[in-house]
Amino acid sequence: MKASRRTLLKGAAALAAPSFAGTAFAAPSRSPAGADDETYWREVAKAYDVKKDIINLENGYWGVMARPVAERYVENLKRINHDNSYYARRSYGDDYKTVIAQLAAALGAEDEEIALTRGATEALKGLIAGYNKLEPGDAVMYADLDYPEMIAMMDWRAAKSECEVVKVSIPEPSTHDGLIAFYKKALTDNPSVKLLLLTHISNRTGLAIPLKEIVAMARAKGVDCIVDAAHSWGQMDFSANDIGADFVGYNLHKWIGAPIGVGMIYIRKGRLDDISPDPGAPAYDMERVAGRIHTGTMDFAAALTLPAALKFHHDVGPxxxxxxxxxxxxxxxxxxxxxxxxxxxxxxxxxxxxxxxxxxxxxxxxxxxxxxxxxxxxxxxxxxxxxxxxxxxxxxxxxxxxxxxxxxxxxxxxxxxxxxxx
Known part of the structure:
Protein backbone atom coordinates (compact mmCIF):
# COMPACT_ATOMS: atom_id res chain seq x y z
CA MET A 1 0.00 0.00 0.00
CA LYS A 2 1.31 3.42 -0.91
CA ALA A 3 2.40 5.60 2.02
CA SER A 4 0.48 8.80 2.64
CA ARG A 5 2.00 12.26 2.22
CA ARG A 6 1.88 12.79 6.00
CA THR A 7 3.66 9.50 6.67
CA LEU A 8 6.41 10.31 4.17
CA LEU A 9 6.96 13.79 5.59
CA LYS A 10 7.16 12.31 9.08
CA GLY A 11 9.73 9.95 7.65
CA ALA A 12 11.69 12.90 6.29
CA ALA A 13 11.63 14.53 9.70
CA ALA A 14 12.86 11.38 11.41
CA LEU A 15 15.61 10.86 8.85
CA ALA A 16 16.82 14.43 9.30
CA ALA A 17 16.34 14.66 13.07
CA PRO A 18 19.98 14.34 14.26
CA SER A 19 20.97 17.64 12.65
CA PHE A 20 18.30 19.56 14.58
CA ALA A 21 19.80 18.97 18.00
CA GLY A 22 22.13 21.13 20.10
CA THR A 23 22.81 24.55 18.57
CA ALA A 24 20.82 23.77 15.44
CA PHE A 25 17.50 25.35 14.55
CA ALA A 26 14.28 24.24 16.17
CA ALA A 27 11.08 25.80 14.92
CA PRO A 28 9.44 28.05 17.55
CA SER A 29 6.73 26.17 19.38
CA ARG A 30 4.11 28.88 18.95
CA SER A 31 2.48 29.72 15.65
CA PRO A 32 3.67 33.03 14.20
CA ALA A 33 1.24 35.90 13.79
CA GLY A 34 2.26 36.24 10.16
CA ALA A 35 4.82 37.59 7.74
CA ASP A 36 5.55 40.61 9.95
CA ASP A 37 5.98 38.72 13.24
CA GLU A 38 9.61 39.72 13.80
CA THR A 39 9.94 37.65 16.97
CA TYR A 40 9.32 34.52 14.91
CA TRP A 41 11.46 35.55 11.96
CA ARG A 42 14.40 36.48 14.18
CA GLU A 43 14.35 32.89 15.41
CA VAL A 44 14.30 31.61 11.83
CA ALA A 45 17.17 33.93 10.87
CA LYS A 46 19.30 32.49 13.67
CA ALA A 47 19.44 29.24 11.68
CA TYR A 48 21.57 30.92 8.99
CA ASP A 49 25.29 31.56 9.20
CA VAL A 50 25.81 34.32 6.66
CA LYS A 51 28.11 37.20 5.83
CA LYS A 52 27.26 40.05 8.20
CA ASP A 53 29.30 42.96 6.83
CA ILE A 54 27.02 43.59 3.83
CA ILE A 55 23.29 43.60 3.20
CA ASN A 56 22.96 40.70 0.78
CA LEU A 57 19.87 41.12 -1.38
CA GLU A 58 21.12 38.79 -4.13
CA ASN A 59 19.84 35.43 -2.98
CA GLY A 60 18.48 34.25 -6.32
CA TYR A 61 21.72 32.63 -7.49
CA TRP A 62 21.22 29.82 -5.00
CA GLY A 63 19.70 29.55 -1.54
CA VAL A 64 22.16 29.36 1.32
CA MET A 65 21.59 26.25 3.41
CA ALA A 66 20.23 26.72 6.91
CA ARG A 67 22.62 25.50 9.60
CA PRO A 68 20.87 22.18 10.30
CA VAL A 69 20.85 21.40 6.58
CA ALA A 70 24.52 22.33 6.21
CA GLU A 71 25.39 20.21 9.24
CA ARG A 72 23.55 17.27 7.79
CA TYR A 73 25.31 17.75 4.47
CA VAL A 74 28.71 17.65 6.18
CA GLU A 75 27.68 14.47 8.01
CA ASN A 76 26.57 12.88 4.75
CA LEU A 77 29.72 14.01 2.96
CA LYS A 78 31.89 12.39 5.62
CA ARG A 79 29.86 9.19 5.40
CA ILE A 80 30.10 9.02 1.60
CA ASN A 81 33.81 9.81 1.63
CA HIS A 82 34.36 7.12 4.28
CA ASP A 83 32.21 4.35 2.79
CA ASN A 84 33.01 5.19 -0.82
CA SER A 85 31.72 2.82 -3.51
CA TYR A 86 30.70 0.28 -0.86
CA TYR A 87 27.86 2.65 0.06
CA ALA A 88 27.16 3.79 -3.51
CA ARG A 89 26.76 0.28 -4.88
CA ARG A 90 24.99 -1.34 -1.94
CA SER A 91 22.79 1.28 -0.28
CA TYR A 92 22.33 4.41 -2.39
CA GLY A 93 19.61 2.89 -4.60
CA ASP A 94 17.27 2.34 -1.65
CA ASP A 95 18.10 5.73 -0.13
CA TYR A 96 17.42 7.39 -3.48
CA LYS A 97 13.95 5.80 -3.57
CA THR A 98 13.26 7.13 -0.08
CA VAL A 99 14.32 10.64 -1.06
CA ILE A 100 12.18 10.50 -4.21
CA ALA A 101 9.15 9.39 -2.17
CA GLN A 102 9.57 12.30 0.23
CA LEU A 103 10.05 14.80 -2.58
CA ALA A 104 7.00 13.50 -4.41
CA ALA A 105 4.92 13.77 -1.26
CA ALA A 106 6.04 17.36 -0.69
CA LEU A 107 5.31 18.33 -4.31
CA GLY A 108 2.02 16.45 -4.50
CA ALA A 109 3.31 14.23 -7.30
CA GLU A 110 3.69 10.50 -7.90
CA ASP A 111 7.05 8.86 -7.24
CA GLU A 112 7.29 7.73 -10.85
CA GLU A 113 6.75 11.28 -12.14
CA ILE A 114 10.03 12.72 -10.85
CA ALA A 115 13.78 12.14 -10.81
CA LEU A 116 16.74 14.04 -9.37
CA THR A 117 18.92 16.24 -11.55
CA ARG A 118 21.81 18.58 -10.82
CA GLY A 119 19.57 21.59 -11.26
CA ALA A 120 16.65 23.01 -13.21
CA THR A 121 18.92 23.67 -16.19
CA GLU A 122 19.72 19.98 -16.59
CA ALA A 123 16.06 19.04 -16.14
CA LEU A 124 14.85 21.56 -18.71
CA LYS A 125 17.56 20.66 -21.20
CA GLY A 126 16.40 17.05 -21.00
CA LEU A 127 12.78 18.04 -21.52
CA ILE A 128 13.41 20.38 -24.45
CA ALA A 129 15.98 18.17 -26.15
CA GLY A 130 13.82 15.09 -25.71
CA TYR A 131 10.45 16.55 -26.75
CA ASN A 132 9.54 14.45 -29.79
CA LYS A 133 6.13 15.66 -31.01
CA LEU A 134 7.31 18.47 -33.29
CA GLU A 135 7.09 18.13 -37.06
CA PRO A 136 8.57 20.25 -39.86
CA GLY A 137 6.49 23.39 -40.26
CA ASP A 138 5.47 23.54 -36.58
CA ALA A 139 6.73 26.38 -34.37
CA VAL A 140 8.02 26.86 -30.85
CA MET A 141 7.44 29.97 -28.74
CA TYR A 142 9.30 31.66 -25.90
CA ALA A 143 9.48 35.10 -24.28
CA ASP A 144 12.14 37.68 -23.47
CA LEU A 145 11.84 36.91 -19.74
CA ASP A 146 12.75 33.24 -20.19
CA TYR A 147 16.13 31.97 -19.06
CA PRO A 148 18.84 32.50 -21.74
CA GLU A 149 20.06 28.89 -21.75
CA MET A 150 16.50 27.64 -22.20
CA ILE A 151 15.97 30.10 -25.05
CA ALA A 152 19.08 28.65 -26.68
CA MET A 153 17.72 25.14 -26.18
CA MET A 154 14.40 26.09 -27.78
CA ASP A 155 16.28 27.52 -30.77
CA TRP A 156 18.24 24.25 -31.00
CA ARG A 157 15.08 22.15 -30.72
CA ALA A 158 13.41 24.17 -33.47
CA ALA A 159 16.39 23.82 -35.79
CA LYS A 160 16.60 20.07 -35.21
CA SER A 161 12.89 19.64 -35.88
CA GLU A 162 12.82 22.06 -38.85
CA CYS A 163 10.44 24.35 -37.00
CA GLU A 164 9.94 28.08 -36.84
CA VAL A 165 10.70 30.17 -33.76
CA VAL A 166 8.24 32.73 -32.40
CA LYS A 167 9.70 35.21 -29.92
CA VAL A 168 7.42 37.40 -27.81
CA SER A 169 8.12 40.21 -25.35
CA ILE A 170 6.16 40.37 -22.09
CA PRO A 171 4.50 43.79 -21.81
CA GLU A 172 5.56 46.31 -19.18
CA PRO A 173 3.61 46.91 -17.03
CA SER A 174 1.75 43.62 -16.81
CA THR A 175 -1.56 42.67 -15.25
CA HIS A 176 -2.95 39.24 -14.38
CA ASP A 177 -5.70 39.32 -17.01
CA GLY A 178 -3.43 41.16 -19.40
CA LEU A 179 -0.86 38.35 -19.33
CA ILE A 180 -3.52 35.75 -20.07
CA ALA A 181 -4.82 37.88 -22.93
CA PHE A 182 -1.26 38.42 -24.17
CA TYR A 183 -0.55 34.69 -24.45
CA LYS A 184 -4.00 34.02 -25.89
CA LYS A 185 -3.36 36.51 -28.68
CA ALA A 186 0.19 35.22 -29.25
CA LEU A 187 -1.07 31.65 -29.66
CA THR A 188 -4.06 32.69 -31.77
CA ASP A 189 -1.81 34.75 -34.05
CA ASN A 190 0.62 31.84 -34.39
CA PRO A 191 -1.46 28.67 -34.84
CA SER A 192 1.60 26.65 -35.91
CA VAL A 193 3.04 26.85 -32.37
CA LYS A 194 3.04 23.40 -30.77
CA LEU A 195 5.56 23.89 -27.95
CA LEU A 196 5.59 26.81 -25.52
CA LEU A 197 8.29 27.58 -22.96
CA LEU A 198 6.90 29.24 -19.83
CA THR A 199 8.88 30.61 -16.89
CA HIS A 200 6.88 30.57 -13.67
CA ILE A 201 8.96 33.29 -12.00
CA SER A 202 11.37 35.19 -14.21
CA ASN A 203 14.98 35.24 -13.05
CA ARG A 204 15.29 38.58 -14.84
CA THR A 205 12.48 40.63 -13.26
CA GLY A 206 10.70 38.37 -10.77
CA LEU A 207 7.41 38.47 -12.70
CA ALA A 208 5.21 35.50 -11.75
CA ILE A 209 2.88 34.62 -14.61
CA PRO A 210 -0.64 33.13 -14.14
CA LEU A 211 0.79 29.75 -15.05
CA LYS A 212 -2.18 27.46 -14.50
CA GLU A 213 -4.48 29.56 -16.68
CA ILE A 214 -1.92 29.86 -19.49
CA VAL A 215 -1.08 26.15 -19.42
CA ALA A 216 -4.79 25.24 -19.61
CA MET A 217 -5.36 27.70 -22.45
CA ALA A 218 -2.37 26.34 -24.38
CA ARG A 219 -3.51 22.74 -23.87
CA ALA A 220 -6.94 23.63 -25.27
CA LYS A 221 -5.17 24.87 -28.41
CA GLY A 222 -3.11 21.69 -28.74
CA VAL A 223 0.08 23.32 -27.43
CA ASP A 224 2.36 21.56 -24.94
CA CYS A 225 4.14 23.64 -22.29
CA ILE A 226 7.55 23.08 -20.78
CA VAL A 227 7.71 25.02 -17.52
CA ASP A 228 10.80 26.53 -15.95
CA ALA A 229 10.03 26.47 -12.21
CA ALA A 230 13.60 27.09 -11.12
CA HIS A 231 12.60 30.03 -8.93
CA SER A 232 9.08 29.16 -7.85
CA TRP A 233 8.78 26.04 -5.69
CA GLY A 234 9.77 27.07 -2.18
CA GLN A 235 9.45 30.77 -2.93
CA MET A 236 5.75 30.23 -3.64
CA ASP A 237 3.52 27.61 -2.01
CA PHE A 238 1.96 25.26 -4.55
CA SER A 239 1.66 21.63 -5.60
CA ALA A 240 2.24 19.98 -8.98
CA ASN A 241 -1.50 19.98 -9.68
CA ASP A 242 -1.82 23.66 -8.78
CA ILE A 243 0.10 24.62 -11.92
CA GLY A 244 -1.25 21.82 -14.11
CA ALA A 245 1.84 21.48 -16.32
CA ASP A 246 2.99 18.15 -17.76
CA PHE A 247 6.71 18.94 -18.10
CA VAL A 248 8.53 20.94 -15.40
CA GLY A 249 12.11 21.59 -14.31
CA TYR A 250 12.69 22.51 -10.65
CA ASN A 251 15.63 23.69 -8.58
CA LEU A 252 16.01 22.37 -5.04
CA HIS A 253 19.12 24.39 -4.18
CA LYS A 254 17.39 27.76 -4.42
CA TRP A 255 14.19 28.17 -2.39
CA ILE A 256 14.00 24.68 -0.88
CA GLY A 257 17.48 25.24 0.57
CA ALA A 258 19.22 22.00 -0.42
CA PRO A 259 22.96 21.82 -1.16
CA ILE A 260 24.14 23.25 -4.46
CA GLY A 261 23.75 20.83 -7.34
CA VAL A 262 20.30 19.31 -6.77
CA GLY A 263 17.23 19.78 -8.94
CA MET A 264 14.27 17.77 -10.16
CA ILE A 265 12.63 16.84 -13.43
CA TYR A 266 8.86 16.26 -13.51
CA ILE A 267 6.91 14.47 -16.26
CA ARG A 268 3.23 13.90 -15.61
CA LYS A 269 2.08 10.30 -15.62
CA GLY A 270 1.04 9.27 -19.12
CA ARG A 271 3.37 11.75 -20.89
CA LEU A 272 6.68 9.93 -20.54
CA ASP A 273 6.77 8.71 -24.14
CA ASP A 274 6.55 12.28 -25.44
CA ILE A 275 10.06 12.94 -24.08
CA SER A 276 12.65 10.69 -25.70
CA PRO A 277 15.25 9.06 -23.45
CA ASP A 278 18.68 10.64 -23.17
CA PRO A 279 20.89 8.77 -25.67
CA GLY A 280 23.42 8.13 -22.94
CA ALA A 281 20.98 6.87 -20.32
CA PRO A 282 21.46 3.27 -19.17
CA ALA A 283 19.04 0.66 -20.46
CA TYR A 284 17.40 0.13 -17.07
CA ASP A 285 16.34 3.82 -17.01
CA MET A 286 14.77 3.97 -20.47
CA GLU A 287 11.22 3.45 -19.17
CA ARG A 288 11.61 5.86 -16.23
CA VAL A 289 11.72 9.64 -15.85
CA ALA A 290 15.35 9.25 -14.76
CA GLY A 291 16.14 8.07 -18.30
CA ARG A 292 15.14 11.44 -19.78
CA ILE A 293 18.31 12.95 -18.34
CA HIS A 294 21.68 11.37 -17.65
CA THR A 295 23.56 13.04 -14.85
CA GLY A 296 26.40 10.61 -14.47
CA THR A 297 27.66 10.42 -10.89
CA MET A 298 25.66 12.77 -8.67
CA ASP A 299 26.69 14.32 -5.39
CA PHE A 300 25.39 11.49 -3.19
CA ALA A 301 25.71 13.61 -0.03
CA ALA A 302 23.63 16.42 -1.53
CA ALA A 303 20.86 14.00 -2.48
CA LEU A 304 20.89 12.46 1.00
CA THR A 305 20.53 15.93 2.53
CA LEU A 306 17.22 16.61 0.79
CA PRO A 307 15.15 15.24 3.72
CA ALA A 308 16.83 17.76 6.03
CA ALA A 309 16.11 20.59 3.58
CA LEU A 310 12.48 19.51 3.28
CA LYS A 311 12.16 19.28 7.05
CA PHE A 312 13.46 22.82 7.54
CA HIS A 313 11.21 24.06 4.73
CA HIS A 314 8.16 22.50 6.38
CA ASP A 315 9.17 23.48 9.92
CA VAL A 316 9.24 27.14 8.89
CA GLY A 317 6.09 26.67 6.81
CA PRO A 318 5.79 26.86 2.99
Missing part, protein backbone atom coordinates in the same frame (compact mmCIF):
# COMPACT_ATOMS: atom_id res chain seq x y z
CA UNK A 319 2.90 29.33 3.06
CA UNK A 320 4.63 31.43 5.71
CA UNK A 321 7.82 31.49 3.66
CA UNK A 322 5.90 32.71 0.63
CA UNK A 323 4.18 35.40 2.70
CA UNK A 324 7.48 36.52 4.23
CA UNK A 325 9.22 36.86 0.86
CA UNK A 326 6.35 38.97 -0.48
CA UNK A 327 6.30 41.06 2.69
CA UNK A 328 10.01 41.89 2.46
CA UNK A 329 9.61 42.63 -1.23
CA UNK A 330 6.68 44.99 -0.65
CA UNK A 331 8.54 46.97 2.01
CA UNK A 332 11.04 48.29 -0.50
CA UNK A 333 9.30 47.90 -3.87
CA UNK A 334 5.95 49.50 -3.06
CA UNK A 335 7.50 52.34 -1.09
CA UNK A 336 9.82 53.04 -4.06
CA UNK A 337 7.19 52.76 -6.79
CA UNK A 338 6.25 56.43 -6.67
CA UNK A 339 9.81 57.72 -6.60
CA UNK A 340 10.52 59.83 -9.69
CA UNK A 341 12.91 58.03 -11.99
CA UNK A 342 12.45 54.55 -10.44
CA UNK A 343 10.68 51.81 -12.40
CA UNK A 344 9.56 48.77 -10.39
CA UNK A 345 9.31 45.90 -12.86
CA UNK A 346 6.79 43.65 -11.14
CA UNK A 347 3.22 44.75 -10.44
CA UNK A 348 1.73 45.30 -7.00
CA UNK A 349 -0.71 42.44 -7.63
CA UNK A 350 0.43 39.69 -5.20
CA UNK A 351 -0.49 37.05 -7.78
CA UNK A 352 2.25 38.36 -10.06
CA UNK A 353 5.28 38.34 -7.77
CA UNK A 354 6.90 36.53 -4.89
CA UNK A 355 10.10 37.84 -3.32
CA UNK A 356 12.19 38.64 -6.40
CA UNK A 357 11.63 42.04 -7.98
CA UNK A 358 13.82 44.11 -10.28
CA UNK A 359 14.00 47.84 -10.79
CA UNK A 360 15.37 50.19 -13.38
CA UNK A 361 16.38 53.83 -13.02
CA UNK A 362 14.96 56.11 -15.69
CA UNK A 363 16.91 56.01 -18.96
CA UNK A 364 19.32 53.46 -17.46
CA UNK A 365 18.66 50.60 -19.87
CA UNK A 366 22.06 49.26 -20.89
CA UNK A 367 23.96 46.49 -19.10
CA UNK A 368 26.69 49.00 -18.30
CA UNK A 369 24.17 51.38 -16.73
CA UNK A 370 22.85 48.70 -14.43
CA UNK A 371 26.26 47.32 -13.53
CA UNK A 372 27.03 50.87 -12.39
CA UNK A 373 23.79 51.11 -10.39
CA UNK A 374 24.49 47.80 -8.65
CA UNK A 375 28.08 48.90 -7.96
CA UNK A 376 26.91 52.17 -6.44
CA UNK A 377 24.48 50.32 -4.17
CA UNK A 378 27.37 48.22 -2.87
CA UNK A 379 30.05 50.91 -2.68
CA UNK A 380 27.91 53.69 -1.24
CA UNK A 381 25.15 51.87 0.65
CA UNK A 382 26.70 48.44 1.38
CA UNK A 383 23.82 46.67 -0.41
CA UNK A 384 24.65 43.74 -2.70
CA UNK A 385 22.42 43.19 -5.76
CA UNK A 386 22.95 41.98 -9.33
CA UNK A 387 22.16 43.39 -12.77
CA UNK A 388 20.08 41.38 -15.26
CA UNK A 389 19.95 41.64 -19.06
CA UNK A 390 17.71 40.30 -21.81
CA UNK A 391 14.52 42.16 -20.91
CA UNK A 392 13.07 43.71 -24.06
CA UNK A 393 12.59 47.11 -22.40
CA UNK A 394 16.17 47.19 -21.10
CA UNK A 395 18.49 45.85 -18.44
CA UNK A 396 17.65 46.14 -14.75
CA UNK A 397 18.87 45.41 -11.22
CA UNK A 398 17.46 42.37 -9.41
CA UNK A 399 16.68 42.33 -5.69
CA UNK A 400 16.17 38.99 -3.95
CA UNK A 401 15.60 38.83 -0.16
CA UNK A 402 16.06 35.62 1.83
CA UNK A 403 14.62 34.35 5.11
CA UNK A 404 17.59 35.74 7.03
CA UNK A 405 16.98 39.28 5.74
CA UNK A 406 15.19 41.76 7.98
CA UNK A 407 12.81 44.64 7.30
CA UNK A 408 15.72 46.99 8.06
CA UNK A 409 17.69 45.42 5.19
CA UNK A 410 15.08 46.16 2.55
CA UNK A 411 14.15 49.54 4.04
CA UNK A 412 17.84 50.44 3.63
CA UNK A 413 17.44 49.71 -0.09
CA UNK A 414 14.34 51.92 -0.29
CA UNK A 415 16.29 54.75 1.35
CA UNK A 416 19.19 54.24 -1.05
CA UNK A 417 16.86 54.39 -4.05
CA UNK A 418 15.38 57.63 -2.75
CA UNK A 419 18.86 59.15 -2.69
CA UNK A 420 19.78 57.74 -6.10
CA UNK A 421 16.54 58.83 -7.75
CA UNK A 422 17.11 62.38 -6.61
Missing amino acids: ALKAARFSYLRDLWAESSRELPGVEILTPSDPRLHAGITSFRLARKTTPEDNIAVSKRLLDEFNIFTVHRVGVAAGACVRVTPALYNTPDDVIALAKALKVMSA
